Amino acid sequence: MRFLKIAFRNLLRAKRRNALAGGTMAMGTAALVLGGGLVDGIARQLTQNLVAVQTGHVQVVVRPETFVPQNSPFDAYGQRHLPGAVALAERIEREGKAVGVLEAVPYLYGRGSALAGNRSTLATIIGIDAARDGAIARVHPPLAGRFLPVDDITATYISGAMARKLRLEVGDSVSFVVQTPQGAVNSIDAVVCGTFRKSAPWHDMTFYIPLAAAQSLFDWPGGGTNVKITLRDGSPAAAARMVPRIEALAAGIVVAKGDRLHVEPYDRAGRFAFSIVEANRSALVVLSTFLFLAAAIGIVNAMLMSVHSRTREIGTMRAVGMRRRGVVRLFILEGVVLGVLAAASGLLIGGSLVLYYSARGIAMNTFTLAWMAGGDRLFPVLEPASAAQAVVAIVAVSALAAVYPAYAASRLEPREALHHV
């Protein structure tokens, strides 16, 4: 306690010097907190999007045995017919409730063309059970009109980007032309019931239609491509534990020759999203390294100057009996105190910025940024663990940076130090 008081007093004796060093660390902490908030925001956005729209926490899909992931967001979708997808989803939901399944929802993913007037575009056509797939409505809230109605098989809910491209408004007609998996050409007409705001860029080409309409369009009665399963415990560990149980429930499904049924936890199914998160975290680590270096250099510099200007004081302390160990402890404690004060300031600044932008969002105005963030707006998140990590790291760097100056101070010979001018 005595040493702590002395440390505080010593820091206050060189206000400008320590304020500059502390200010550097505070900015570094703020940058880390903000950076962590951005990375956590991207992770949350991508994961929520992935779980709600594509995979659930666990998904059942059929893939060809020769399937090689392309590191694309579309890898999460099934490429082949999952026979009896609707019945399988009902069974999983019914028999899985006791072991943590909240819901199991089938859908059908396919590709084709959408035509309206003289305009046409490639389309991602997804047939969903609108009555049960509320997650999609939450992730893709309507910009105009309404979400897919449960009682209208001719409706389609389209992305705002597609509405602009095809010049469609609510109530307009659009035709879909697809090639069925067997090879025939098929087509249906639909009426736009609503458009949803832009989210992840890979949903820009999406048209949602009722599952029954998609089954008819792709000539797959009762079938689908994915069953996405939502769990009470949405952690990757819980999802991994659920896989064998779901595999047991899906054991009776017979797939075509050359295909294989897969039950995948979302961190495996959504490799693309998780690879973005990992890339962002790696970038943050690199940024952090440079910030720590800058902070450390600032501390070392400030404390070496402190040692120089307090040479006689150190000589006096040694002369009255303070051991080298005590000198080292004192200087390191000064470093720690400076680090704590700076980290607290930085946390306040950085945390305020995160909370400010988490309410408003940050526009991701370019194509690349939108892909990196998984949407056209990014909402940072203040995760206590990430903020604590930044604070602890800066305090640790500050303490470590004080070691050399502390050691240098402890090596001063009292006789020489007392005579220092």
Next chain:
Amino acid sequence: MCEVLLGVWLAAASAAATPDAVTILEKAERSVLGEQAAYTLRMTVVRPKKPERVVEMKGWKKGDALGLVRYTSPPKERGTAYLRNGENTWMFLPAAEKVVRVGDKQNFGGGDFQNSDIFRLSLAADYDPTLAGEETVDGEACWLLELKAKDRSVAYDRVRYWVRRDGTYFPVRAEYYTISGKKLKWLTLAAVEKLGRRARPTALTMESALDAGAHTTLRFLTIDDDVKLDDRLFTTSALERGE
């Protein structure tokens, strides 16, 4: 008694005069290009609010399984070629000097015809025809054939096909329907002229039901029915060499 015999004779004569649906279909398919032919044609692709695109090409056909088409104009497209051999279709890209496999159902040259339409894959092989009656189309008395796909892998679930009843067996119109019953596109055959040894429809126009105003016309410029074609012409190596 005489009336009965006369009635029976008239019925028999009438039945004999109307061939069965399969015969009508097979004769109609041979009426434009025969078993073997070499030809030149012009393809005009029309899209609303866009300039017309005109491509001229030379083609060779041997039976239903072998076909080759090579673009001769405009200069930037010269050398592009398509080859049909059995179940497979390839495309040669002169800029890349590369042969790539393409699907039957992909569109041909950016127009409204598919590759399978160009290479005249036999409708008789893919469809079960039924004689559905007689109609007049563009002033011509025609048989109407209803063609139902033999299986779900065939591009169009149903085709309505009108063939002239005047002994020429020229097809006049074809309408293509999807599994859902939607009419997707239709083909009209017109401009009957003598090309080569005989008269035949020389203008084939495909229109899309989904894209109002869009259509593609194939106009035969020359047809040689007397060619004897070597199977080696219909190989990927010949395609690359530009033979």
